[in-house]
Amino acid sequence: MIGILLALQVNNWNEERKLSQERIAILKNLRDDLKNDIENYQYSTLRLEDRQKVADQVLTLFENIPKTIDSANTARNLLVLGFIEVHNPNFSTYNEIQGSGKLALIKSKKVKTALANYNSTVDNFKLIGSSWNEDLKDYERIMSGYFKGNIYQQFLPMDAKDVSQNQNLRFDLSEMSKNSDLVSRIRHIAYFTKMEINIKKYIIIPLCDSLSKDIDSLLINWQ
Numbered sequence: 001m002i003g004i005l006l007a008l009q010v011n012n013w014n015e016e017r018k019l020s021q022e023r024i025a026i027l028k029n030l031r032d033d034l035k036n037d038i039e040n041y042q043y044s045t046l047r048l049e050d051r052q053k054v055a056d057q058v059l060t061l062f063e064n065i066p067k068t069i070d071s072a073n074t075a076r077n078l079l080v081l082g083f084i085e086v087h088n089p090n091f092s093t094y095n096e097i098q099g100s101g102k103l104a105l106i107k108s109k110k111v112k113t114a115l116a117n118y119n120s121t122v123d124n125f126k127l128i129g130s131s132w133n134e135d136l137k138d139y140e141r142i143m144s145g146y147f148k149g150n151i152y153q154q155f156l157p158m159d160a161k162d163v164s165q166n167q168n169l170r171f172d173l174s175e176m177s178k179n180s181d182l183v184s185r186i187r188h189i190a191y192f193t194k195m196e197i198n199i200k201k202y203i204i205i206p207l208c209d210s211l212s213k214d215i216d217s218l219l220i221n222w223q
Contacts, residue, residue, distance in 0.1 A: 026105060027106070028219065029093040031216060034212040038205055038212070040089070042205065047083075048085055052194055055190035055193060059186055059187065062183060065177060074173070075147075078143060078176075079143075081139060082136055091122075111211070111218060114207070115211065117207065118204075121207060125199055135192070136189065142181060143182070
């Protein structure tokens with residue numbers, strides 16, 4: 001009888017040890033996903049800040065067009081305005097444990113609630129961002145008509161040096177500035193770019209950071 005009880009106790013201990021190891025692995029994967037997301041969001045924010053700065057510069061240029069301009073840098077700025085910034089956070093671990101029922105291995109209600117909140121926040125942001133991307137496509141469509149040689153289809157340059165290598169680069173700032181639809185698009189791009197920066201900087205990144213720290217605390221307790 002005693003031998004049977006000892007065997008059951010050992011079996012229970014082994015099972016709990018396996019669950020503990022699986023729990024730790026899940027938490028580490030979630031934390032790593034979040035840390036990668038933070039890095040990607042920070043990089044994305046830098047690119048968006050560049051786009052917002054460029055939008056302000058272009059609008060200022062339209063208001064007072066100088067006699068001579070740096071055509072390569074100006075073209076680069078005009079093209080940057082149409083770039084769609086895409087970052088899809090990694091929910092693979094979360095989706096896997098949710099689908100397999102292993103989410104229950106995470107005992108912290110706070111962490112489970114925060115994971116669901118992060119997921120829904122990103123989903124809501126994607127819905128908003130999809131309409132902004134359509135505006136960027138409309139801007140690209142309008143702008144491509146001002147570049148001879150269809151520069152958009154040839155390359156997507158990220159700096160003035162790349163743009164200057166295109167010998168077919170020709171555009172008329174004066175004509176652009178008279179296009180009320182184009183100017184309106186650029187103003188709108190400046191507006192929603194600032195909104196996107198603020199959402200990522202002050203909502204999504206802090207959510208990721210806080211959740212990552214909470215998971216770190218759980219790991220310290222479990223290890």
